[in-house]
Amino acid sequence: MTSLLDTTRLSRRSVLAGTAATVLVGARARAADVKWRLGLSQPVDSPNFIRLKEMTDRVRAETGGRLDISMHGGGVLGSDTRMLAMLQSGEIEMYNAGNVLGPIVPVTEMPGLPFTFKSPADVFKALDGDLGDYIRAELLAKGIYAFRWGGDNGFHHLTTSTRPVRTVEDLAGMTMRTPVQEMTVDFFSALGAVPKKFPLSQLYQVLKDKTCDAQTDPLFLIVLMKLNEVQTYLSLTNHWWSGFTFTANAAAWKSLPDDLKAVVEKNVRISALAQRQDVEKATGEAIGILTGKGMIVNQCDVSGFKRPLGAFYAKWKGIYGAKAWSLLEAHVGRLA
Template sequence: MGLSRRSVLAGTASAAILGGSGARGQAAQFTYKYANNLPVAHPMNTRAQEAVAKIKQESGGRLDIQIFPNNQLGSDTDVLSQLRSGGVEFFTLSPLILSTLVPNASVSGIGFAFPDYASVWKAMDGELGTYVRGQIAKSGIVAMEKIWDNGFRQITTSNKPIQNAADLKGVKLRVPVSPLWTSMFKAFDAAPASINFAEVYTALQTKIVDGQENPLAIISTAKLFEVQKYLSVTNHMWDGFWFLANRRAWERLPDDLRAIAEKNLNEAGMNERADVEKLNAGLRQELAAKGMTINETQPDSFRDALRKAGFYAEWKGKYGEETWAILEKAVGAKLG
């Protein structure tokens, strides 16, 4: 199903709390909750809505998944706790935030590891993704095979553009609740503040922080352009969303329902990847039209700053030789 930027961004109430449509003849055997932190207008919710409708239809109404978007069930850290306890059965989460529970899950977010999308999907659909899913499985959580896309992350600020690494010195920058993000921006001499996504808009509006960093699709759908002036294209890290299930809830499903759910959730993830790529292609122009000043950056200055600060050496030590070797093999380059 092809989506225009307009239809992707429009968003409708049908993608909110409602579960899948169709197949109403039989009462659901299993009613599960799926939570995420993104606005209804984001492609994640559009594609998730399609997936849960297909799952309900193909299961004859036996599996009904209800969607709770936009932090409705709590912040990322709150919902991760709910996922572990079984209060929520499904959750999509960045591997970098998941690293608060599964430390090596964040390896895909190392600064400037991936030069382009081709290298991302080769790694995440290949050995690196398999390795990370294995690490996640040890924590009592099941990750679907296909990781969904969040995108390459860019920096926005209210007070000045970021042209190179030196411009980040002293900048109060919101980062997600994850050690890797904090470590990277400290290496740039910035002042990172860990704030859950639900509170980002307010933190920017009230000047608790000067800026934040996120992919273009989130900057647009969360309307961060209303409280930020400058958009600096850094592509400093790629980020995705693992589609996670509580292991006990997942294993309660009969084999046929697990197969239906897994097939449709992975297919939706692939479609969401294409949506985000298409969306990003036109978003610079749209964000500029909404008043943002957009600038390119000097990527070598950021990489050099990370090397000099010992960032790569530090994280190679934390992840271990085996994990670091899988990452370098996946990206086809030595890091650090």
């Protein structure tokens, strides 16, 4: 059976081969009318990079080289916070945003609220529709154009180095690496853990040097980042979903000719749908890979996780606003 790691290596070779072919074609093609840069923190062997690289290659080919989008993955342009600032200032024109948009547009965090959506299909029904339309309008008001078709990251689970998490009581006093947004910090604080914010680029190191006991991530990312080397236990909690919002600088997007916009929109959709399938497949393989590498996997009773969240939901309803909250509850049921 082909593993996730084998698949990403094969896909990376395919991308590099495609890049070489594009260079040969490009050598005979006209110089680009428009040159853009695309930044992302995900590594070059991730589904995000691979599928977005395919997208940029198709755009270059289908526009006859008029639009040339260069890829800058693995955080080479800086942290996610830095790349977001670069997008807003126009230093880069495109950015694949994870959980970093909340400080600018708080409602972008709503799809990741704990224990709301049940499956990626449920999430994307909301994000490809009315809830997503509301979020995209809020981003546009801040100078960020968000494409309708975003990527999947999967549902999060807990890994720890000290003890398995079987009930909420096991989180008491546990130092938890969290993403940088405040909503995730509030969640783990409500459950008795001690959250510490670190960017994804520092995740492996803070677990290795025991700055944090535990962390939260989707299954396929635990494999991709080799967290089995620095964590012992995998506790299946399915506590929240995370994904990616593919964005462009709004002014740069507005200046693009309509025919080029149409090519980009079409190919972003193709790549996003392929990336979602990649993540679904990799997620299905991940537990087998991780147990094979020695991780100890346990089911978690999450009923106790939900009991302390009344005040948490009420607080974030106030932050996100009644309109956005009603759109969310139309998909997931009453929360607060």
